[in-house]
Amino acid sequence: PADTLFYFGLGRAFMGFASSFSFVGVMYLCTQWFPREKLAMLSGLTSGLGVLGAILAQSWLPKLKAEYGYNNIWVISIVAGIVVVAFIFKYIPKDKAAPKAQQQMGVWTQCKEHIIFIGKQWRTWNIGLITGALYMPFAVFADFLSFPYFTKICSFSSTQAAILVAILNLSWAIGSPFVGWLSDATQSRKKPIIVSGFLTALSFALLLLCPGASFGATAFIMALIGVCAGGRAVGFI
Numbered sequence: 001p002a003d004t005l006f007y008f009g010l011g012r013a014f015m016g017f018a019s020s021f022s023f024v025g026v027m028y029l030c031t032q033w034f035p036r037e038k039l040a041m042l043s044g045l046t047s048g049l050g051v052l053g054a055i056l057a058q059s060w061l062p063k064l065k066a067e068y069g070y071n072n073i074w075v076i077s078i079v080a081g082i083v084v085v086a087f088i089f090k091y092i093p094k095d096k097a098a099p100k101a102q103q104q105m106g107v108w109t110q111c112k113e114h115i116i117f118i119g120k121q122w123r124t125w126n127i128g129l130i131t132g133a134l135y136m137p138f139a140v141f142a143d144f145l146s147f148p149y150f151t152k153i154c155s156f157s158s159t160q161a162a163i164l165v166a167i168l169n170l171s172w173a174i175g176s177p178f179v180g181w182l183s184d185a186t187q188s189r190k191k192p193i194i195v196s197g198f199l200t201a202l203s204f205a206l207l208l209l210c211p212g213a214s215f216g217a218t219a220f221i222m223a224l225i226g227v228c229a230g231g232r233a234v235g236f237i
Contacts, residue, residue: 023050027039027042027046027236029092030042030043040179040183040189040234040237041181042180043180043236043237044175044178044179044181044230044233044234045176045177047177047232048172048176048177051169051170051173052170054169055166061073064076127193127235130193130235131193134193134196134200134231134235135229135232137168137200137225137226138172138229142165142168146164146168147165149211154211154212154213154218156218164215164219164222167223167226168223170226171225171226172227172229174227174230175227176232177230178230179192179196179230179231179234180233189234189237193234195231196228196230196232196234197231199228200231203221203225206221207222
């Protein structure tokens with residue numbers, strides 16, 4: 001474990017940096033090797049599998065820590081990561097040949113031109129803000145504010161708070177591919193994002209305005225938030 005908060009935060013930053021590359025890489029592969037009309041559902045499946053991985057890790061890591069200790073867990077994770085990288089290089093097909101015009105341009109030149117072009121489009125910022133807002137129930141509430149809110153404001157136990165967070169994550173894992181499939185089926189990106197954003201805001205307001213609700217009602221609201229926020233997956237497409 002890290003000895004100081006700085007190194008702990010630096011490690012967490014690298015984890016987020018690397019995971020963003022993995023998601024973008026998977027989505028790039030989807031655009032190369034799958035039909036475009038399936039991209040939203042594939043984005044939802046990718047997000048959902050990531051959340052399921054986090055849920056399983058939260059369940060198993062404490063047991064592994066008690067059995068093997070922190071340092072051995074890191075060694076196991078590193079070895080598993082190396083195995084995954086080996087499988088990626090062996091089984092994922094090579095990239096399709098790029099046009100000669102792109103081959104003549106440097107990678108950084110292409111990247112710079114594309115970033116400038118995309119950054120000038122107001123739609124980029126519009127979609128990014130909506131998608132980021134749909135991620136807030138997880139990045140801010142579930143990971144940071146959920147336990148204090150449920151234990152101090154709603155007067156639930158720590159176990160009940162953990163169950164509510166798990167319900168949010170699990171419902172999001174289910175809702176993301178569903179909303180993605182709905183987007184593909186209706187051949188629409190705009191409507192699912194708008195409806196998802198509106199329903200997420202409505203259900204989240206219900207959660208905050210009714211802190212005295214029963215555990216069952218709160219669990220239902222958390223599941224509703226997770227399903228409604230599944231529109232975030234469509235934003236990447």
